Amino acid sequence: MAERYSRQILFPGIGREGQEKIRSKHVLLVGAGALGSGNGEILTRAGIGRLTIIDRDYVEESNLQRQQLYTEADVEQKLPKAAAAEKRLRAINSDVEIEAIIGDATPEVLEGLANGIDLIIDATDNFETRMAINDVSQKYRIPWIYGACVGSHGMSFTILPGTTPCLNCLLRRIPLQGLTCDTGGIIAPAVQMAISHQSAEALKILVEDWEAIRSTFVSFDLWRNEYTAMKMSKAKFPGCLSCGEHPTYPYLDKENMTKTTVLCGRDTVQIRPSAKGEISLEKLASQLGSLGYEVKGNPYLLSVELGGERMVIFKDGRALIHGTKDLTHAKSVYQRIMG
Incomplete structure (x- = not known):
């Protein structure tokens, strides 16, 4: 088995000790679409110990352009993405413990999954779920990695409870809610770039190399050849209801969730x-x-x-x-x- 991960172990940032830490960790992947399928495959190939995937949707033909785990057979069978992802990932690495949850990532569900989770990766497509992830992260002190992409544009930010600003803080500074794939479409390279940023940060967290974690909010546009990394330390807001001095975790309140x-x-x-x-x-x-x-x-x-x-x-x-x-x-x- 050491041969399987030999090239990863040779990398100084991971090594044998880091590989053992990766093997001992549990990641919650929220969403099994474009970002979810890519992050799920990288973590599975890297030898994560346990991966829990939650997704509410099923595979459609339009997904095949960018969602790398799925096939035409999945489309024909209308398989739920979580189930199709689990099947494919088990075929890639049978040593990884994979749990697929076919359903919505509601606050109640996310809180029920929080125990024993070492990292949450955002691969969802809406801010209602992201804000719930953010509050679960802060309440249970679980790191999480935000990611999004649309058109040729993408972004990512790593959130460490007690250290970095949270997503609720960032919404005061960056108009993240403007992101949508309804009007701009999406190209696969933008997806892959966002996945690369998220999965690289995930490996740093899993091997506990806290000093290597990126502190900036990354934004890029591959078509226009633009890349920006913004410092976010001053964005942390003491009065934030998710991570501030007196948190109430408002996005875990059922009344704040639409039906x-x-x-x-x-x-x-x-x-x-x-x-x-x-x-x-x-x-x-x-x-x-x-x-x-x-x-x-x-x-x-x-x-x-x-x-x-x-x-x-x-x-x-x-x-x-x-x-x-x-x-x-x-x-x-x-x-x-x-x-």
């Missing part, structure tokens, strides 16, 4: 039921089929179509309504199909 979300990059609304529970996909498929709906499915989800409307339903009752960004219309479709 509907427009997904990044496509005309799709996610609807999340307020009550917990699990539905019988087999029973639902039979009921909807008898009503004339076209129903396809696998053990993880159902795809339901009728009259141009398409909805994908997961076991926990969560649904993706395709072909709209109208929250009211999406709720109407959901209620019509789910009753």
